[in-house]
Amino acid sequence: MDTPVLRADTLNKTLVMNQGADSGPNGPLTILKQVSLTVPPAGSLAITGASGSGKSTLLGLLAGLDEPSSGSVELFGESLSGKTEDQRAALRLGRVGFVFQSFHLLEHLTALENVMLPLELAPHPASDLRARAEQALVEVGLKQRLHQPVVRLSGGEQQRVALARAFVIRPGLLFADEPTGNLDRATGHEVVERLFALQHDYQTSLVLVTHDETLAARCEHWYRLVDGRLEAVQP
Amino acid sequence: MSGGGLGTALTQWRRRWRLPEMKLLFLALLVSAMAVASVGFFTSRVEQAMLSQASQMLGGDLVLESARPFSPDYRAEAESLQLHQAESIHFRSMVAVGDRFQLVAVDAVSDAYPLRGQFEVADSPGAPARAMARSELRAGEVWAGQRLFTELGVRPGDTIQLGQRTFMLRQVLVRDPVAGDSLFELAPALIMPLADLESTGLLSPASRARFQLMFAGPPARIDALRTRLAPRLETTERIRSLADGAPTIRQSYERANRFLGLAALFSVVLAGAAIALTAASLIRHETPTVAVLKAFGLQRRTILRDYLTSLWGLALLAAGAGALLGYGLQWLVGGWLGSFAGIELPPAHWQPLLVALLTALVMVTGFSLPYLFNLMDTPAMQILRGNLHPRHPLGWLLALCILPAVFILLWLQAGELKLALWLFLGLLAGLLAFWGVTRLALAGLLRLGLRPGWEWLAPLRHSRRSSLLVVVFATGLFTLLLLASLRTDLVGRWQDSLPVDAPNYFLINIQPEERAELERFLAEKSLKANLFPMIRGRLTRINGEPVTVEQYADPRSRRLLEREFNLSELVTLPASNRLLAGAWFPQPGTPGLTVEEGIAESLRFRLGDRLTFDVAGQVFEEPVTSIREVRWDSMEPNFFVAASGGALERMPRTFITSLYIPPGQEDIVSQLVRGFPGVTVIDTGAILAQVRELVGQATFAVQGIFLFTLVAGVVVLFAALQSQRPERRRELAVLKSLGAGHRLLQRRIWLEFLLLGGLAGLLAGLLAMLGSNLAGIYLFSLDVRLNPLLLLAGTVSGALLVGAAAWFNLRGLLDTPPMDLFRG
Incomplete structure (x- = not known):
C-alpha cells in the first residue's frame, strides 16, 4: 500500500481558557478527542459538523498551521511533531493547496498575479510560471478575466481564482475549508464541480471541511465531528 | 517573494506599490526627505553665507594673533594644506605733515589681505565708495581714514611722513572689513603695504605691535590647520576663528543657527510620526496576506526579508526624489533671495542628501520593524478562524525599535550627542505628558458624555483611538506653535535690537567739564x-x-x-x-x-x-x-x-x-569735531550695516524653514487620519446601515474632530508656552514671556485645522453606499 499523504493519530486539542481553573466554566476546554484519520494518495475525505464543533481547528492541525495538545500528524510521511512553525511551513511549500471560505485573495493583485503567487514562493521559481498560471485560470473558465483586479470579480469568480491558485502547484494535498460557504447555490455547485474535476485530473488528495452533507457525500470518506470525536459516516 | 532574485523582488515591489498605504508611506518619506534635505541644503547655504559674513569681520577663516612675529613654520604648515594666507601688523605711530602731527593706527598688510571681504575706498572725502583690492595700492602709497584728512587738513595726493619715509595719500579709506575687532580704536586708520614697513624703520623688536596671520580655505583644511597649530602655540599667541569671532556677530549667528537646527529637527520628528503611523497601517493591511502566504508554506525570515526589501527600496526612492525636490525648493528660495532681497547665497553642500537618505532608512526600519516582527508571527490559523485582526506589537518591542530610531534621527539632525540626548529625553517627557493629560481629559469628557444632554460627546468614546489622535495632533501643533512663537520672538528681538535709529556713532574721551556743554549741543540738535x-x-x-x-x-x-x-x-x-x-x-x-x-x-x-x-x-x-x-x-x-x-x-x-545721526545730517559730526576737539567721534555705521545684513539673512532663513516644518506638520495630520481610515470606513458602514443620514454623519465627524483638534491645540498651546520660555531662556537668551495667546491660538487653530483635514480626508466615504463601504 502507498504511504498515506496525511495521517493523524489520536489527536487531542485542549484550550486553557483561564489559567488556574481545572474544571468548571473557566476550566480547560477539550475541542478534539482522540481523532485519528488517514488520507491515501488521490483520496478524498470530508469532515462535517455543527458550527463550533472544531472542524476548522482539526483542519488547522492537519495542515500544520497549529499544534495538537497530544497525538501526532504525518504529512507526506513526515511527522510534524517537534517541528518549528517554519519547518512545518517548509513541508507545505509547493505541495499543499488551500481553498478558504472567504477566498482570501490578495486584493491589490490581478487574478493572474494571485495565481502566480504560490509558484513564486518556490526557492527557485520556474521560468514558465506565468504560462502555468494562465493555464490554471483557463481551466477554471476565467480566460477573459486574467488581468482583472480580483476585487472587481464576483464571489463565484473569486472562488474560481482561489481554486486555480490552489491547483496551480499541482498539490499532493488540498485543504478546502467551506469552499461554498460564501456562495449561492448555483455558483457553489459550479465551483464544487470544478474542484472535484481538478482533484481527479491532478490526482490530488482532498480534505474537505463543510456544512453541506451533499457535498461531503461526494468524497470517498466522510467523518462527522460530534462532541470532539470523529464518527465515520457511510457516504 | 522568496529566493527569486532581483527580478522577483522587483515584481513584488511593483505589486505591493498598488497598496494605498505604500503610496502614503512613499508620500510621507518623500515629504520628510524633502523637509530634511531642503532645510539641510538651505541651512548649509545660509550658514556658509553667515560664516562668510563673519569671516569678513575676521579677515579670514582662521586668524593667528601675537604680540611677536610668528615662526615661519606656521606659514609652511598652511602652505602644505594649500590654504590662502595673508598677514598684517598693527601698531600706532605718528604721521607728520609739515609741523602738524597725528596719531594713527597703522595696518601694514600683505597683498592678499583681507582674505575675506573687501576694502572700500573713495577718491576724496565724501565721494562715493567703491571696492578695491589691497594689491591696487602701490609701493609708497597709503589709504587713510577720513578723520586723518579732517585732522591734518590734507587731500588725496598729498604726501605724509611716516617714520623714516614719505608716502602718498592715495585714497580715503571708507571701510575696512576687518573693523569689527578694533571698533574702539581712537586713532584714524592708515593702511600701507607690508613690504614698505621695513623702510619706515618703525618696527623694532621692542615695539608694541599686533601681528596677525590669516588663513582661508575649505573648512576641513582649516580645522586641520587649527589642530596642528593649537598644541604648538606660545602663550602669547592665540587662534581666532569664526566660532570665537567678534561678539557682535557671534550672538546673532548662534541664535539663528540654533533656531534653524531646532526647526530641522522638528520637521524630522514630525515626519517620523507620519511614517510610524503609515508603516503601522501598512502592516495592519498586510496581515491577511501574510496568513495566506504562511498557509502556503512561506517562512518567517522570508517574509521579513521581503517586506524589508520593499520598504528599503521605497525609502531610497522616496528619499532620492525628496532630496532632489528639496534641492529644487531651496534653489528656488535661494534664487528668490538673490533677486529680491539682494542676498547672495553660496552653493549648497551635498551632505544633506546623505542625511536625507539615512533619515529615510532609519525611519522606515525603526518604525516598521516592531510591526513587521508581529506580522511574521501572524498565526496561519487565523485564516481558518476568520479573525484576521492584526496584533498590537508588544510595548517593549515598540520601545526597542522606535526609541533608538528616534534617537538616531535626533542625533543625525542635532549633530551632537549631548544635545541629541537632551532633546530625546525632552521629547519622551513631552509625549508622556501629552498622553497622560489626554487620557485624563478624555476620561472626564466621556464621563460627562454619559449624562443626559451630553450625548453629543459620544463620538469620542473610542478612547484609545481618540487619545492617539490627540497626542499626534498635539505633537504637531506644539511643534508649530513653539517654532511660531520662537520665530516671532527671535525676529522681533533682532529687529528691536537693531532699530532704524540704532546708534551709528560713538563719542568717547568726553571730559567731565565738557559734559554739560555737549549735552546742550546734542539737545539742540534733538539727538538722544x-x-x-x-x-x-x-x-x-x-x-x-x-x-x-x-x-x-x-x-x-x-x-x-x-x-x-x-x-x-x-x-x-x-x-x-x-x-x-x-x-x-x-x-x-x-x-x-x-x-x-x-x-x-x-x-x-x-x-x-x-x-x-x-x-x-x-x-x-x-x-x-x-x-x-x-x-x-x-x-x-x-x-x-x-x-x-x-x-x-x-x-x-x-x-x-x-x-544715531540720520543720513544726510553728517554735518553734525563736523560741528561736533570742531566744537569739541578733545572728543573722539567713531563711526560705527559700517559695522552696523554688516550686522543688519546678517540679521536679514537669518530672519529670512528662519521664516523659510518654518514653512517647511508647517508642511511636515500637515503631512502628519493626514497620515494620522489615513491610518485610521479603514476603521472609520467600517464604522461609517455600520452607522449608515443603521440609518444614519449624510447630515448626521457629517455633523458627527465635524464635532469629533473639532473637539479632538481643540483639545490637542489647547495641550499644545500649554506646552508650547512652557517650551518657548525654556528654549527662550536656555537657547536664545530671550526674556521670559508667558503668552496666553498661544493657548487661544492653539485651541482655535487645532480645532479648525484638524476639523478641516478630517473633513477633507473622510468626505469621500460619506458619499459611498454602505455596501461598498463594507466591501472595503
Whole structure:
C-alpha cells in the first residue's frame, strides 16, 4: 500500500481558557478527542459538523498551521511533531493547496498575479510560471478575466481564482475549508464541480471541511465531528 | 517573494506599490526627505553665507594673533594644506605733515589681505565708495581714514611722513572689513603695504605691535590647520576663528543657527510620526496576506526579508526624489533671495542628501520593524478562524525599535550627542505628558458624555483611538506653535535690537567739564544720548590676593589683565543687559560691582569676591554683587565691570555715549569735531550695516524653514487620519446601515474632530508656552514671556485645522453606499 499523504493519530486539542481553573466554566476546554484519520494518495475525505464543533481547528492541525495538545500528524510521511512553525511551513511549500471560505485573495493583485503567487514562493521559481498560471485560470473558465483586479470579480469568480491558485502547484494535498460557504447555490455547485474535476485530473488528495452533507457525500470518506470525536459516516 | 532574485523582488515591489498605504508611506518619506534635505541644503547655504559674513569681520577663516612675529613654520604648515594666507601688523605711530602731527593706527598688510571681504575706498572725502583690492595700492602709497584728512587738513595726493619715509595719500579709506575687532580704536586708520614697513624703520623688536596671520580655505583644511597649530602655540599667541569671532556677530549667528537646527529637527520628528503611523497601517493591511502566504508554506525570515526589501527600496526612492525636490525648493528660495532681497547665497553642500537618505532608512526600519516582527508571527490559523485582526506589537518591542530610531534621527539632525540626548529625553517627557493629560481629559469628557444632554460627546468614546489622535495632533501643533512663537520672538528681538535709529556713532574721551556743554549741543540738535562715565583701572587684587598674568593660562584672561578695564557707573540695568545672578544695586551709591558673565567666567569671579582696582594711583575695593549677560549686538556702550551710580565719584573719568545721526545730517559730526576737539567721534555705521545684513539673512532663513516644518506638520495630520481610515470606513458602514443620514454623519465627524483638534491645540498651546520660555531662556537668551495667546491660538487653530483635514480626508466615504463601504 502507498504511504498515506496525511495521517493523524489520536489527536487531542485542549484550550486553557483561564489559567488556574481545572474544571468548571473557566476550566480547560477539550475541542478534539482522540481523532485519528488517514488520507491515501488521490483520496478524498470530508469532515462535517455543527458550527463550533472544531472542524476548522482539526483542519488547522492537519495542515500544520497549529499544534495538537497530544497525538501526532504525518504529512507526506513526515511527522510534524517537534517541528518549528517554519519547518512545518517548509513541508507545505509547493505541495499543499488551500481553498478558504472567504477566498482570501490578495486584493491589490490581478487574478493572474494571485495565481502566480504560490509558484513564486518556490526557492527557485520556474521560468514558465506565468504560462502555468494562465493555464490554471483557463481551466477554471476565467480566460477573459486574467488581468482583472480580483476585487472587481464576483464571489463565484473569486472562488474560481482561489481554486486555480490552489491547483496551480499541482498539490499532493488540498485543504478546502467551506469552499461554498460564501456562495449561492448555483455558483457553489459550479465551483464544487470544478474542484472535484481538478482533484481527479491532478490526482490530488482532498480534505474537505463543510456544512453541506451533499457535498461531503461526494468524497470517498466522510467523518462527522460530534462532541470532539470523529464518527465515520457511510457516504 | 522568496529566493527569486532581483527580478522577483522587483515584481513584488511593483505589486505591493498598488497598496494605498505604500503610496502614503512613499508620500510621507518623500515629504520628510524633502523637509530634511531642503532645510539641510538651505541651512548649509545660509550658514556658509553667515560664516562668510563673519569671516569678513575676521579677515579670514582662521586668524593667528601675537604680540611677536610668528615662526615661519606656521606659514609652511598652511602652505602644505594649500590654504590662502595673508598677514598684517598693527601698531600706532605718528604721521607728520609739515609741523602738524597725528596719531594713527597703522595696518601694514600683505597683498592678499583681507582674505575675506573687501576694502572700500573713495577718491576724496565724501565721494562715493567703491571696492578695491589691497594689491591696487602701490609701493609708497597709503589709504587713510577720513578723520586723518579732517585732522591734518590734507587731500588725496598729498604726501605724509611716516617714520623714516614719505608716502602718498592715495585714497580715503571708507571701510575696512576687518573693523569689527578694533571698533574702539581712537586713532584714524592708515593702511600701507607690508613690504614698505621695513623702510619706515618703525618696527623694532621692542615695539608694541599686533601681528596677525590669516588663513582661508575649505573648512576641513582649516580645522586641520587649527589642530596642528593649537598644541604648538606660545602663550602669547592665540587662534581666532569664526566660532570665537567678534561678539557682535557671534550672538546673532548662534541664535539663528540654533533656531534653524531646532526647526530641522522638528520637521524630522514630525515626519517620523507620519511614517510610524503609515508603516503601522501598512502592516495592519498586510496581515491577511501574510496568513495566506504562511498557509502556503512561506517562512518567517522570508517574509521579513521581503517586506524589508520593499520598504528599503521605497525609502531610497522616496528619499532620492525628496532630496532632489528639496534641492529644487531651496534653489528656488535661494534664487528668490538673490533677486529680491539682494542676498547672495553660496552653493549648497551635498551632505544633506546623505542625511536625507539615512533619515529615510532609519525611519522606515525603526518604525516598521516592531510591526513587521508581529506580522511574521501572524498565526496561519487565523485564516481558518476568520479573525484576521492584526496584533498590537508588544510595548517593549515598540520601545526597542522606535526609541533608538528616534534617537538616531535626533542625533543625525542635532549633530551632537549631548544635545541629541537632551532633546530625546525632552521629547519622551513631552509625549508622556501629552498622553497622560489626554487620557485624563478624555476620561472626564466621556464621563460627562454619559449624562443626559451630553450625548453629543459620544463620538469620542473610542478612547484609545481618540487619545492617539490627540497626542499626534498635539505633537504637531506644539511643534508649530513653539517654532511660531520662537520665530516671532527671535525676529522681533533682532529687529528691536537693531532699530532704524540704532546708534551709528560713538563719542568717547568726553571730559567731565565738557559734559554739560555737549549735552546742550546734542539737545539742540534733538539727538538722544545717554552719557556713561568711563574710568580706566587696572585689576590688582582679587579677595586681597595680588593678581598676576601668570595665574591664568588662557590668552583671553591674560590679555584682559594686561590692559586697563573700562569701568563705569550704572544707575539702572541697561535694556541690553540681563541679570543672571545676584541682585541689582538697590539705590545709587550702594557699594558693589556688577560684572559681565563672560569676563566673570574668564577671570573666575564669583559673587562676593572682592575686586581691587587701581585707577591712576587711586585704589578702591568692592565686592561682586551681580553678574550680567550683555547683548553685544545692541550697539550701545556696554561695560565688563560697573559700580552703582555715583559710587566711584572720586575717581578720574571721561564720558562715553552713542548716537544715531540720520543720513544726510553728517554735518553734525563736523560741528561736533570742531566744537569739541578733545572728543573722539567713531563711526560705527559700517559695522552696523554688516550686522543688519546678517540679521536679514537669518530672519529670512528662519521664516523659510518654518514653512517647511508647517508642511511636515500637515503631512502628519493626514497620515494620522489615513491610518485610521479603514476603521472609520467600517464604522461609517455600520452607522449608515443603521440609518444614519449624510447630515448626521457629517455633523458627527465635524464635532469629533473639532473637539479632538481643540483639545490637542489647547495641550499644545500649554506646552508650547512652557517650551518657548525654556528654549527662550536656555537657547536664545530671550526674556521670559508667558503668552496666553498661544493657548487661544492653539485651541482655535487645532480645532479648525484638524476639523478641516478630517473633513477633507473622510468626505469621500460619506458619499459611498454602505455596501461598498463594507466591501472595503
